[in-house]
Every structure is written in structure tokens, then in C-alpha cells.
Amino acid sequence: MTVSTRSTRRGTLRSEERQAWVLAAPALILLTMFLVIPILITFGLSFTNARLISPNPPSFRGVDNFVRAFQDPTFLRSILNTFVFAAVVVPIQSGLALAIALLVNAKVKGTAAFRTLIFMPVVTSMVVVSVLWSFMYQQNGLINQALEQLTAGRWESFGWLQDERTALAAVILLSVWQAFGMHMIIWLSGLQMIDPALYEAAALDGASYWHSFRHVTWPGLRSTMVFILITITIAALGLFVQIDVMTQGGPQDSTSTIVYHAVRKGYREQDMGYGAALSLIFFVIVLAISLIQRRITRDKD
Amino acid sequence: MKRRNLLLSAAVSAPLLALGAACSSSTSRGGGSGDTITMWTHNGGNAEELAVVEKVVEDFNAQSEKQIAIESFPQASYNDAIVAAAASGDLPDILDLDGPIMPNWAWSGYLAPLEMDPAVIDAMLPTTVGRFQDQIYSVGPYDTAMAVLARKSALEAAAVRIPEIDTPWTLEEFNDAMAALSELPDYEFGIDLGVSETAEWWSYAYSPMLQSFGGDLIDRDTYLSADGVLNGPEGIEFGAWFQSVFEKGWASKTPTTGGADFGQGVVPMCWAGGWQVLTAQEAHGADDVLILPPPDFGTGPRTGAGSWQWGISADSPHISEASEFLSFLMQDEYLVAYSDATGNFPTTASAVEKSENYRPGGALEPIYEVSTKYAQVRPETPAYPVISSVFDKAMHDIMAGADVQESLDQAVSDIDANIASNDGYGF
Numbered sequence: 140m141t142v143s144t145r146s147t148r149r150g151t152l153r154s155e156e157r158q159a160w161v162l163a164a165p166a167l168i169l170l171t172m173f174l175v176i177p178i179l180i181t182f183g184l185s186f187t188n189a190r191l192i193s194p195n196p197p198s199f200r201g202v203d204n205f206v207r208a209f210q211d212p213t214f215l216r217s218i219l220n221t222f223v224f225a226a227v228v229v230p231i232q233s234g235l236a237l238a239i240a241l242l243v244n245a246k247v248k249g250t251a252a253f254r255t256l257i258f259m260p261v262v263t264s265m266v267v268v269s270v271l272w273s274f275m276y277q278q279n280g281l282i283n284q285a286l287e288q289l290t291a292g293r294w295e296s297f298g299w300l301q302d303e304r305t306a307l308a309a310v311i312l313l314s315v316w317q318a319f320g321m322h323m324i325i326w327l328s329g330l331q332m333i334d335p336a337l338y339e340a341a342a343l344d345g346a347s348y349w350h351s352f353r354h355v356t357w358p359g360l361r362s363t364m365v366f367i368l369i370t371i372t373i374a375a376l377g378l379f380v381q382i383d384v385m386t387q388g389g390p391q392d393s394t395s396t397i398v399y400h401a402v403r404k405g406y407r408e409q410d411m412g413y414g415a416a417l418s419l420i421f422f423v424i425v426l427a428i429s430l431i432q433r434r435i436t437r438d439k440d
Numbered sequence: 441m442k443r444r445n446l447l448l449s450a451a452v453s454a455p456l457l458a459l460g461a462a463c464s465s466s467t468s469r470g471g472g473s474g475d476t477i478t479m480w481t482h483n484g485g486n487a488e489e490l491a492v493v494e495k496v497v498e499d500f501n502a503q504s505e506k507q508i509a510i511e512s513f514p515q516a517s518y519n520d521a522i523v524a525a526a527a528s529g530d531l532p533d534i535l536d537l538d539g540p541i542m543p544n545w546a547w548s549g550y551l552a553p554l555e556m557d558p559a560v561i562d563a564m565l566p567t568t569v570g571r572f573q574d575q576i577y578s579v580g581p582y583d584t585a586m587a588v589l590a591r592k593s594a595l596e597a598a599a600v601r602i603p604e605i606d607t608p609w610t611l612e613e614f615n616d617a618m619a620a621l622s623e624l625p626d627y628e629f630g631i632d633l634g635v636s637e638t639a640e641w642w643s644y645a646y647s648p649m650l651q652s653f654g655g656d657l658i659d660r661d662t663y664l665s666a667d668g669v670l671n672g673p674e675g676i677e678f679g680a681w682f683q684s685v686f687e688k689g690w691a692s693k694t695p696t697t698g699g700a701d702f703g704q705g706v707v708p709m710c711w712a713g714g715w716q717v718l719t720a721q722e723a724h725g726a727d728d729v730l731i732l733p734p735p736d737f738g739t740g741p742r743t744g745a746g747s748w749q750w751g752i753s754a755d756s757p758h759i760s761e762a763s764e765f766l767s768f769l770m771q772d773e774y775l776v777a778y779s780d781a782t783g784n785f786p787t788t789a790s791a792v793e794k795s796e797n798y799r800p801g802g803a804l805e806p807i808y809e810v811s812t813k814y815a816q817v818r819p820e821t822p823a824y825p826v827i828s829s830v831f832d833k834a835m836h837d838i839m840a841g842a843d844v845q846e847s848l849d850q851a852v853s854d855i856d857a858n859i860a861s862n863d864g865y866g867f
Binding site: 188193212279303390407 | 527548694830842861
């Protein structure tokens with residue numbers, strides 16, 4: 140009796156397990172094809188001197204590529220730039236998006252139009268945005284012209300992207316401007332999930348705006364915050380398009396990033412083995428940072 | 441592999457079917473099959489030049505058993521398409537390519553040595569014949585050169601000597617000219633060097649200046665190292681001069697692309713390709729736009745050479761017919777049509793005589809003179825794509841104010857490391 144029920148339960152479990160596998164199969168196959176296999180190939184290539192095009196077969200070179208990477212001044216600078224970019228963009232972009240979301244969430248007339256305006260850059264291609272801002276940053280571009288007008292001609296105009304002190308800051312500014320609308324929408328959806336009854340209760344208890352934000356809004360946004368933090372971080376670490384269009388890593392490597400340098404070496408200079416090694420280093424860095432973020436932000440049960 | 445090739449060839453031949461052209465099912469060996477010769481060109485966005493190619497093919501097909509089918513790509517993605525097709529064994533029979541990349545593709549085994557009539561080759565300008573390791577792999581119907589464009593009115597206002605083809609400016613004269621012109625009230629800068637351009641431009645435009653100083657991109661005796669040539673005293677002198685042009689405010693670091701500043705009258709001089717001259721002359725009148733030889737920076741003037749050329753893929757089953765087509769294309773009638781469509785000069789002297797812009801007294805005659813006197817092709821080595829990318833980066837850094845010696849030393853070590861890791865590319 141007991142034996143038979145146990146065996147039927149095991150039977151249903153097994154068939155459920157089978158169903159689960161069948162349902163997951165399409166996604167698993169695609170993930171394997173486009174994620175797992177390329178990563179394994181990258182891993183394999185990074186220990187060889189494979190070329191993009193060459194009559195000679197690749198040969199095994201051990202850790203040569205990795206040694207070369209950490210002696211490559213441009214690569215070391217690229218790591219630094221990538222981290223600086225992420226460290227500045229993540230707090231500014233998520234903070235700005237939250238502030239605007241709180242504004243837009245207020246029930247005032249005209250918020251819909253305002254929301255649309257904020258969201259416009261997001262649906263514009265990053266390449267187009269980069270080209271436009273390149274014009275604005277030119278020596279005789281909009282930004283210098285405006286500063287000249289404001290300072291009654293005392294402003295010394297210069298090319299923002301041609302000066303190593305301002306180039307990365309210029310890229311950061313347009314990147315935040317282009318992307319924060321997306322995160323504003325995500326914050327908004329988080330805000331609208333918070334039960335209004337909680338605000339009413341807080342108001343009854345005589346809580347100020349700051350108090351209700353601190354004890355109702357912020358805890359309610361926790362899962363949204365984790366999502367936004369991780370997505371912005373990963374996007375920021377993968378900075379490529381703006382650099383490729385606007386500065387090509389210059390001036391003097393001040394805007395070179397890990398991904399840009401890997402593409403330049405691996406694809407444009409046809410050095411696939413070295414490019415793969417750089418990509419692998421990038422993969423490990425992103426993985427490590429994502430795991431650390433998960434640990435820090437996990438729910439403390 | 442086989443299936444992917446079928447898919448690819450289906451994708452490639454779909455537009456052909458739509459055009460009602462003969463569709464070739466390509467085999468996994470690449471090239472066309474049966475009686476069709478496939479041909480790829482980079483003229484996807486260039487109607488005038490594409491029309492010439494179509495006309496040549498039409499005439500060739502009318503008198504040949506084997507038919508040629510054209511496929512055009514936009515220039516920006518053309519090289520990527522070739523590399524991808526080569527990797528999967530799907531190259532067409534005939535393809536066009538940018539001159540300096542030819543040795544890299546020949547070394548990679550993409551290209552077949554051409555089987556052309558020596559008489560046809562002998563009539564062509566040497567800069568339009570792509571040679572690598574004593575074989576001819578590509579031939580170009582035209583070439584072009586770079587020269588200094590200058591407003592006659594501005595030179596006269598600044599009291600600058602107007603140089604002739606045999607009496608170019610010296611380095612000092614050129615510097616003085618830039619300084620004097622930037623002082624003029626009408627102009628903010630003395631010259632537009634074209635630094636907003638990307639891709640191959642920097643190597644094409646500025647390596648001739650380096651060579652005129654006495655340096656080079658690589659030691660052309662051995663092709664094994666750039667040490668002492670790119671970063672030798674002449675290279676350093678060139679780098680320091682290039683940097684000073686921007687520091688002294690003679691040229692903008694952010695000019696408009698395509699040499700438009702000169703056309704709009706913002707600058708009185710422009711380091712420009714022959715293809716930019718006609719537009720400039722339309723803007724200011726042919727009398728006011730002078731075509732001047734490149735300055736002599738020490739070892740005589742130099743200008744770039746080597747434009748788009750035609751080659752045949754190594755695994756094509758139609759090498760002899762394709763070579764026949766290339767000889768057919770080198771007839772004066774077509775070379776003149778090419779020249780009139782592109783603004784570049786034809787490869788044969790007899791076609792030059794007949795072309796609209798390059799006949800004696802034609803608007804662009806000085807460009808042809810500059811090329812025949814001062815042209816030097818970019819180094820003919822498979823390392824060229826890397827050399828070009830590395831030189832581009834070093835010069836951008838130098839323009840931004842980096843230490844000249846350090847930038848060029850780093851460039852040399854990158855180039856030499858690449859050559860070493862490829863076992864000297866067979867040199």
C-alpha cells in the first residue's frame with residue numbers, strides 16, 4: 140500500500156520533470172548555441188595565436204596572450220576607463236532616473252507629455268545620438284557656442300572629444316542622457332506596484348514626505364533597485380558604440396574601453412587569439428562584479 | 441557547412457532572382473558554376489561608378505559564352521562581406537578590393553594570380569597594378585592622388601609664393617604659408633588637413649608626408665620591422681611637425697568631413713584627394729582653386745597611390761575567363777567612362793588623353809601630374825591592415841598632444857610583434 144503510493148508519486152514527479160525539460164528545451168538550445176558554445180570557443184582561442192584570416196593553422200601558445208594583455212598599456216588604461224565609466228554612470232543614471240520617476244509619478248497635468256519627452260532618446264539609435272553629440276562637442280559646435288554666449292566671449296572654445304581631460308566626461312554625459320529614460324520607466328512601474336494603502340497609513344501617522352519615502356517607497360522599490368543596478372552595471376561595462384563612433388578610443392587612450400580594445404585588436408587587426416583573451420578577461424570581470432552585486436543585494440532572510 | 445552554404449547562396453542569389461538575372465547555385469568550393477561568372481563590387485551606394493561596371497559587363501556578356509552576374513554591396517560593409525565569404529568558402533569569381541589590402545588577401549589564399557596579357561599590363565600605370573611576391577593579383581582601372589588645394593585669392597592676399605609642379609614648397613615655406621593664411625581676417629585656420637576622416641584615410645593621407653620627411657611605415661628592404669624607420673629621427677621630426685600644426689592653431693582638430701570647410705570658404709587651403717577637386721571648383725570657380733603639389737618635407741614631395749582594383753578569387757573555376765574580362769575592361773572606352781564617372785584618372789596614357797578632366801588643359805590635369813611624379817604605393821605586405829590601424833592610432837594620439845617618441849615607439853613594437861607572431865608573413 141505505502142509502497143505503491145510512493146511509486147506513483149515518484150511517477151508523477153518524473154513525468155513533471157520530463158515536462159519541465161521539454162518546456163525549457165527551446166530556450167536551453169538557443170542559450171547553448173549562442174552563449175555557451177561561443178564562450179567555450181573564446182576560451183579555446185585565447186590560448187592560441189589564431190588569426191582572423193591566415194594561411195597558417197593556429198598553434199597553441201599557452202598563456203602568452205594573457206601575459207601580453209597585462210603588459211599592454213592601452214589595455215590597462217581601457218580597464219581603468221571602463222571602471223571609471225561604470226562607477227560614475229551607475230549611481231548618476233539610476234539616481235537621476237529615480238528622481239525623475241518620482242516627479243513624473245506625481246498626479247499633475249502634463250506628465251504624459253513630459254514622460255514621452257524623457258523617453259525619446261531611448262528609442263533613438265545610440266549611433267545617431269553619438270553622431271549628433273559629436274557635432275555638439277566640436278570646437279565650433281553648439282556647446283562651445285552656448286558657453287561663449289553665456290560668458291560674453293571669455294570662454295576659450297576647444298574640441299571636447301579631442302582633449303584627454305574632457306573626452307570621457309563628454310561620453311558619460313551623453314550616455315546618461317540617452318539611457319536614463321529607460322530606467323525611469325522601470326522605476327515608475329516599481330512605484331506603481333506599491334500599495335497606496337501604505338501611503339494612506341503613513342499619512343495618518345503624520346509621516347512627512349521624506350519619512351514615507353524612507354519607510355514605504357524605498358523598501359517597496361527594493362527588487363526594482365536590484366534589477367536596475369545590475370542591468371546598468373552590465374551595460375556600462377560593455378561600453379562600445381559611443382567610443383567606436385565618437386573617439387575611436389582616443390585621445391591618448393583616454394576613452395578606450397575593454398570591449399573596444401578587444402574589437403580593435405581581435406577583428407580590425409585580425410588577431411583573434413589576443414582578442415579572445417581580452418574578451419575572456421572581460422567576461423570574468425563582469426561575472427565577478429555581477430556575483431558580488433547579487434550577494435550584497437540579496438534578501439536577508 | 442554544406443547546409444550553411446546553401447542558405448548563404450540562397451540569400452545571395454535572392455536579389456539576383458528578383459532582378460531576373462541568371463541565378464547561380466554556388467558550390468561549397470566558391471565561385472560560380474556552369475556558365476555564370478559571379479562578380480562582387482563595392483559600388484552599392486555609388487550609382488555613377490556602378491553604371492560603368494554594368495555597361496562593361498553588358499558588353500562583355502554580348503560577345504562571350506560565359507555570362508557575368510553582378511552583385512553590389514555598400515562600401516562600408518564590403519570588406520566584412522569578403523572576409524565572411526572567404527571564411528565560409530563562398531567567394532565570387534571576380535571581386536574588387538582596396539589596393540593596399542591586396543597583399544593580405546593574396547597571402548591568405550583568397551586571390552589567384554591573374555593570367556593577363558602582358559601588353560595590357562605594360563600600358564597601365566604601375567600604381568594600378570597590384571604586385572605581391574612577383575605575382576600580379578589585382579589591376580585597377582583608375583587611380584587618384586592627394587594634393588594641396590588653395591584659394592588663389594588667399595595666397596595673393598597673404599603674399600605667399602604660388603608653387604609649380606617642379607618647384608614645390610619647402611617645409612619652411614609651407615609652415616610660413618599656413619601661418620600667414622591663418623592670420624588673414626577671413627579665415628580662422630590656415631589649412632584643413634582632413635583629420636575628421638576615419639578608416640583608411642589617415643594612412644593614405646599622412647604616410648606620404650612621413651615618407652617625404654624620410655621615414656616610412658615599415659622597412660621596405662626586409663618588410664620585417666618598422667624599427668628605426670617609423671620611430672627614427674625622420675619619423676620623430678614628422679610627428680613633432682604634425683603635432684605643431686594643431687598646437688599653433690594652423691589647422692582645426694575638428695574640421696567638417698569630406699573637405700567641406702574648403703568648399704564653404706572657412707579655410708583657404710585643404711589637403712585633399714583628387715576626387716574632392718571638382719566640388720571645390722564648383723564652389724569658388726576654377727580660377728580661384730589652385731591644385732598645388734605636396735610640399736617637399738626634405739626628401740622630395742610624396743603623394744598616396746593605389747585605389748580600388750579588381751582581383752579573382754583563388755578557388756574560382758573560371759580564372760582564365762575572368763582574366764579575359766579584366767583585359768576587356770582595360771579598353772580605353774571603359775577607362776574613360778570610369779574616369780568621367782569617378783573624377784579619378786584612367787590607368788592608361790591613351791585613355792588620359794581622351795578623358796574629360798585629364799586631357800591636356802582639363803580641370804584635373806595637375807592631379808595626374810602630381811601622381812606620375814610623386815606617387816608612392818602603401819607598403820605591399822600582408823601586415824598592412826595592422827600597420828594602418830596602428831599608425832592611425834599613433835597619429836591620433838600625437839595630434840592630441842601625446843609624446844611623439846613614446847607613441848611611435850609603441851606603434852613600432854605593436855607592428856613588429858604582429859609581424860613576428862605571423863612568422864614574418866613569408867618575407
